[in-house]
Amino acid sequence: MKPWKSNSLATEGSPPRRAKHPVDEVLPVHKLAVYGAQHVLAFYAGAVIVPILLGNAIGLSDEQLIHLINADLFTCGIASIIQSVGFWKVGVRLPLLQGVTFTAVSPMIAIGAAAGGGTDGLLTIYGAVIVAGLLTFLVAPFFSKLIRFFPPVVTGSVITIIGIALLPVAAMDASGGGAHLDPTSGKNLAYAMGTLALIVLIQRVFKGFMATVAVLVGLVAGTLVAWALGDAHFDAVGGSSWVGATTPFHFGWPQFSLAAIISMSVVMLITAVETTGDVFATGEIVEKRVGREDIARALRADGLATTIGGVFNSFPYTCFAENVGLVRLTRIKSRFVIAAAGVFMILLGLIPKAGAIVAGIPHPVLGGAALAMFATVAVVGFQTLSRVDFNDHRNVVIVATSVGLAMYVTAQPQVAQAVPDWAEIIFGSGITLGSLTAIVLNFVFHHVGKDFGPAVAGQPGDTVRLDQVNQMSREQFVETFAGLFQGPRWVVERAYDQRPFRDTHHLRRSFQEALFSASRDEQRQLIEAYPQLGSAVVAEGLTGEESLRDQSTRGLNRLGDVEQEELAELTEAYRDRFGFPLVICVRDADSFDKIVQEGRSRLANSEHQEHAASLLEIAKIAGHRFDDFLAEANPIHSARTRSVGKG
Structure with a gap:
């Protein structure tokens, strides 16, 4: 039998070593290879689509287009390594893969068309890309200082928009993509749904390594099935060369146009907003705090990669949201996986034959996997928005308007043709329009003029807003919120001492902290102030409107004789047992029977346990009453929320 060894990292007399964050963990080589390959396969179609669209639009030859694709992959690899590994103050050092921005x-x-198309147009584009990249690198620290304008209501909206706006791209691939687009094809549907089902099945059945490579297995299995049925073709592999190195300024020296530089600089400014959203999303996923310096490092990497892209015949770079979704799906947080993916992309850029194999993945198979990945980005946005105070109607307006406009131009991309040329860059992308809308509305609602805060009490036309609460005297505060608790008012009085309140969550917590930090005698006094369940004094309103509202939700104010007698026997037995009334948050109970069942089960507890249980029930009751205050002060938002809940 082997002797037991301590798992402690520190030995006696030596300082403890800080545990390495999963982001900084260097995985074994075989895992880096597999996980990195999975990222490349998920990323590949999105990576090559930009040079394909641009090359076709400005009239490049097939040979020139192939070189653009190789250059794009090569530079993507370099950019991803810079962003994930980092050096000096460049690179955020998170698992973020870089790709050419669709914006x-x-x-x-x-720009290319204005310069005459072809190679001349391409050289003017590269001149603008190089200068815009340098400008982005230089302004990164200044842009990062604006991080206070990116609270959860903005970042959550942007992340949600990124995920939802990418879903139509996945749907298009799932329907055949490109020239083979056919949403009515049962074959396309079968490949897409089969790939998605296999990914879900693997994640449900398997754990550990297999679960983390579910997307890779789905892509490979779907491609093999399509190949066996004659729907995956790799003819381009034989015609591709083994080596295809990209050289700086392959098409000639860049040309510099002021109008083109200004246009591309605006693109990079918008891209900075998208990158900020992706960095916050990834920080949420890997559970690592994102600060101002992190944003600056990420934007410097974007700027440097964009400049390198202009030199090596490629385009502006940003963090790819597709791979943010993959990190969330696989839960593999190591940034060195992205570095491994970067190495693979460099190799693909140097070996066109290998790239042709990856390009053979059928669109429907890729689309099925993308549906899962893009949707997980939106889920991260939902998680971020869960921290937003939606009792503040301003936040409802910010999220609803930004998401609504993003979906508008995503569903109807022709809208961009209805605006002036300079505005097409904004209206041509749902991500761009939605992100800018969230930022601008947050600035207007929360940073311009006096911040009155959300309405927290009162009636329409006579509401009490958070800034007014912070200015109240103790007597006014107690009078406003005394109804949250029965009897003594010391809980509300002590909550007052925690001013100023930042938001409704802070205000709510102040009552909870006052309740649970009181002495046992004070708490016992409060418990004894709560009326007997189902008593006549409650039904007649003698214990206050709040008690009547609480108990009437489960009909305790209109019980029949049999139920009234049963409840009276229970409450009397409870008082005899513990010396204080039975306190139950009846709004949380499904029925009268559940209330009685809970009361009887608690008779077996100790007095100390029931004292604590009563305080918890009082906190729940106060929470519901606080929600009533908010609902009465925000009737429109309350009506919407309740109607959704009923649905």
């Missing part, structure tokens, strides 16, 4: 497609096509 730049329309402006680059416009």
Whole structure:
């Protein structure tokens, strides 16, 4: 039998070593290879679509287009390594994979066409890309200081918009993509749904390594099935060369146009907003705090990668949301997985034959996997928005308007043709329009003029807002919120001492902290102030409107004789047993029978346990009453919320 060894990292007399964050963990080589390959496969179609769209739009030859694709993959790899591994103050050092931003497609096509198309247009594009990249690198620290304008209501909206706006791209691939688009095809549907079902099945059945490579297995299995049925073709592999190195300024020296530089600089400013959202999303996923310096490092990496892209015949770079979803789906947090993916992309850029194999993945198979990945990005946005105070109607307006406009231009992309040329860059992308809307509305509602805060009490036309609560005297505060608790008012009085309140969550917590930090005698006094369940004094309103509202939700104010007698026997037995009334938050009970069942089960507890249980029930009751205050002060938001809940 082997002797027992301590798992402690520290030995006696030596300082403890800080545990390495999963983001900084270097996995074994075989895992880095597999996980990195999975990222490349998930990323590949999105990576090559920009050069394909641009090359076709400005009239490049097939040979020139192939070189653009190789250059794109090569530079993607370099950019991803810079962002994930980092050096000096460049690179956020999170598992973020870099790719060419879709935001730049329309402006680059416009720049190329204005310069005469072909190689001349391409050289003007590269001149603008190089300068815009340098400007992004230089302004990164200044942009990062604006992080206070990116609270959860903004970042949550942006992340949600990114995920939802990408779903139509996945749906298009799932329906055949490109020239083979056919949403009515049962074959396309079968490949997409089969791939998605296999990914879900693997994650449900398997654990550990197999669960983390579910997307890779789904893509490989779907491609093999399609190949066996004659629907996956790799003819391009034989015609591709083994080596295809990209060289700086392959098409000639860049040309510099002031109008093109301004247009591309605007693209990079918008891209900075998207990158900020992706960095916050990834920070949420890997559970690592994102600060101002992290944003600056990420944007410097974007700027440097974009400049390198202009030199090596590629385009502006940003963090790819597709792979943010993959990190969330697989829960593999190591940034060195992205570095491994970067190495693979560099190799793919140097070996066109290998790239042709990856390009053979059928669109429906790729679309089925993308549906899962893009949707998980939206889920991260939902999680971020869960921290937002939606009792503040301003936040409802910010989220609803930004998401609504993003979906508008996503569903109807032709809208961009209805605006002036300079505005097409904004209206041509749901992500861009939605993100800018969230930022602007947050600034207007929360940073311009006096911040009155959300309405927290009162009636329509005579509401009490948070800033008014912070200015109340103790007597006014107690009078406003005394109804949250029965009897003595010391809980509300002590909550007052925690001013100023930042938001409704802080106000709610102040009552909870006052309740649970009191002495046992004070708590016992409060418990004894609560009326007997189902008593006549409650039904007649003698114990206050709040008690009547609480107990009437389960009909305790209108019980029949049999039920009234049963409840009276229970409450009397409870008082005889513990010396104080039975306190139950009846709004949380499904029925009268559940109330009686809970009361009887608690008779077996000790007095100390029941004292604690009563305080918890009082806190729940106060929470519901606080929600009533908010609902009465925000009737429109309350009506919407309740109607959704009923649905």
